[in-house]
Amino acid sequence: MILELIITSVLLLSNRSTARRVPHCVLKCKDAHMQQMEKEWSLNFAFPLLSLLKATGNETAAYNRAVEICRSNDLLINCLAGCNKTNERKIIELGLLPWQEICLNLPVLQAQFPCWRQNIDNLTSNCRKQSYELRERIKFLTVNESPSALQRICFLDKFADCSVRNYGHLCGQSSENVRFAYTINYLQLFDILKI
Numbered sequence: 001m002i003l004e005l006i007i008t009s010v011l012l013l014s015n016r017s018t019a020r021r022v023p024h025c026v027l028k029c030k031d032a033h034m035q036q037m038e039k040e041w042s043l044n045f046a047f048p049l050l051s052l053l054k055a056t057g058n059e060t061a062a063y064n065r066a067v068e069i070c071r072s073n074d075l076l077i078n079c080l081a082g083c084n085k086t087n088e089r090k091i092i093e094l095g096l097l098p099w100q101e102i103c104l105n106l107p108v109l110q111a112q113f114p115c116w117r118q119n120i121d122n123l124t125s126n127c128r129k130q131s132y133e134l135r136e137r138i139k140f141l142t143v144n145e146s147p148s149a150l151q152r153i154c155f156l157d158k159f160a161d162c163s164v165r166n167y168g169h170l171c172g173q174s175s176e177n178v179r180f181a182y183t184i185n186y187l188q189l190f191d192i193l194k195i
Helices: 002-017 023-038 050-054 057-081 087-104 106-110 113-118 118-124 129-144 147-171 173-194
Strands: none
Touching: 002 129, 023 057, 023 087, 050 057, 050 087, 050 113, 057 087, 057 106, 057 113, 087 106, 113 118, 113 147, 118 147, 129 147, 147 173
């Protein structure tokens, strides 16, 4: 998902610009979660449920995997709750918000699985240009700390608009409900960058 790459970038920037270390408790929680999620990390900017459908090729398996991810995220949230409140903890918590929305809406979103599976190639490739551009801008952000670097990340809205239009065109207006995930990503991105 988009936020995983952004969170990693921001953590790298914050670690590079300060001499302090990420608290052990936060690292322990993050590492345990990353081990559980090892197969889910991707540089592709796609709606996570679509990525699960593509990986499994099966609606039931994708739904079950999404439920497992929701449980794993809950474990991470509970683990982080036992850590001191730090910027690193807040960044991770903000990064989990899109998945929390997905988990809350999973039964509703599951109704879209048949159309998404049928159109999976188009849904994953129609916004490839915007996805590539966003990935390049995030890479640029990791090595440049200037305000212009931060402005480059604003390309997220172009990717989100393309994706939502694509979902609506191929699977109907109700499929445009994926916008909440992009909206949350966009809002959380700015909250993360303010830290």
